[in-house]
Amino acid sequence: MKHLIYGIKYLAKHWILRKDDPLICGLVLHNKCNLQCRHCTIIDRENAHMSFEEAVKVIDSFYSDGGRCLYLEGGEPFIWHDNSHNMEDVVIYAKKKGYYTVVIYTNGMQTLESDADTIFVSVDGLLKTHDYIRGKSFERILTNIERSNHPSLYVNYTINSVNKDDISDFCKYINEVPQIKGTFFYFHTPYYGYDNLNIDLETKNKILNKLIKLKSRYKILNSFPGLRSAMRNDWKKNVDICRVYEDGKYFKCCRENKNGALCNECGYLSYAEIDQTLKLKPGAIISALKYF
Ligand code: SF4
Numbered sequence: 536m537k538h539l540i541y542g543i544k545y546l547a548k549h550w551i552l553r554k555d556d557p558l559i560c561g562l563v564l565h566n567k568c569n570l571q572c573r574h575c576t577i578i579d580r581e582n583a584h585m586s587f588e589e590a591v592k593v594i595d596s597f598y599s600d601g602g603r604c605l606y607l608e609g610g611e612p613f614i615w616h617d618n619s620h621n622m623e624d625v626v627i628y629a630k631k632k633g634y635y636t637v638v639i640y641t642n643g644m645q646t647l648e649s650d651a652d653t654i655f656v657s658v659d660g661l662l663k664t665h666d667y668i669r670g671k672s673f674e675r676i677l678t679n680i681e682r683s684n685h686p687s688l689y690v691n692y693t694i695n696s697v698n699k700d701d702i703s704d705f706c707k708y709i710n711e712v713p714q715i716k717g718t719f720f721y722f723h724t725p726y727y728g729y730d731n732l733n734i735d736l737e738t739k740n741k742i743l744n745k746l747i748k749l750k751s752r753y754k755i756l757n758s759f760p761g762l763r764s765a766m767r768n769d770w771k772k773n774v775d776i777c778r779v780y781e782d783g784k785y786f787k788c789c790r791e792n793k794n795g796a797l798c799n800e801c802g803y804l805s806y807a808e809i810d811q812t813l814k815l816k817p818g819a820i821i822s823a824l825k826y827f
Pocket of ligand 1: 724771772773774787788789790791792795797798799801802803806
C-alpha cells in the first residue's frame with residue numbers, strides 16, 4: 536500500500552507541480568565479478584570498492600533528497616563484503632531507513648535469498664547460448680533459481696546478435712519455472728564500442744514486434760507501452776531522476792553516460808518503462824507495480 540501511495544504522490548507532483556524527486560539510486564558496491572561475460576568489461580575498470588560506511592552515507596543522503604528506491608549492483612553484489620559486512624547488511628539498513636523498494640541485480644551464481652524486495656537474475660538465453668555469452672553458468676543459475684524461495688524473482692535477458700533467435704524458446708522454458716515471475720528484456724547497448732553483439736535498428740524493431748506478440752502468452756515483464764515506445768525510440772533519455780553512484784561520484788542515468796552520445800542507441804528498456812509510467816500509461820503502471 537505504501538508503494539502505491541508513494542507512486543500516486545510522485546505522479547501528482549510530476550503532473551501538477553512539474554517537479555520530480557530523484558527516483559532511483561543504483562549503488563555500485565564494487566567492480567568484482569565471478570563471471571566474465573562477452574559484453575561486459577566491468578572487471579577491467581578501476582578497482583572500485585565501497586565501504587559499508589560509504590554505502591550508509593549514500594543511502595542516507597539519497598533518502599534525504601526524496602529517493603525511496605535503491606538498486607544494488609556491481610560487479611556482482613552478492614559477493615561484495617566490507618570487513619564483517621555483506622550485501623544483506625546494506626539491504627537491511629536501507630529497508631530500516633525507510634526505502635520502499637530495494638532491488639538486486641545479480642548474475643545468479645550465489646544462493647538467491649535476501650530481504651530485498653526484488654531480485655533480477657541475468658540469463659541471456661538457453662543453455663548453449665547463455666554459456667557462450669556468460670561462460671559456463673546456466674545450469675548453476677537455474678539450480679539457484681529453482682531452490683530460491685524469494686517471492687519476487689525475475690530474469691533479465693539482454694538481447695544481442697547471438698541470442699536473438701532464442702527468445703521464443705526461452706519464453707516457453709521460463710513459463711515452466713514457477714519461481715520466476717517474469718522476464719524483462721533489454722537490448723545490448725554498445726557501451727564499449729560496436730562489437731559483433733550489436734544489432735541494427737531494423738532487426739530490433741522486428742524483435743520488439745515479436746515480443747509484443749509473445750507477451751500475450753508468456754511471462755514478459757516489459758509492458759506493451761514500454762515495448763511500443765522502444766519501437767518508436769521516443770522515450771526520454773539521459774534522465775536525471777535516476778542516478779548511479781560509484782566510487783565517490785554520482786552519474787546521471789548510467790555510468791557509461793560520458794556525453795549522452797550513446798543514448799539514441801540505448802537498450803536499457805527499464806527507463807522506457809519509467810518514461811511510460813510517468814506518462815500515465817496504464818500497462819506501464821501495472822508492470823511497474825509488480826517490482827517497484
Ligand atoms: S545510454 Fe543514455 S539513456 Fe541509456 S542508460 Fe545511459 S544515459 Fe541513460
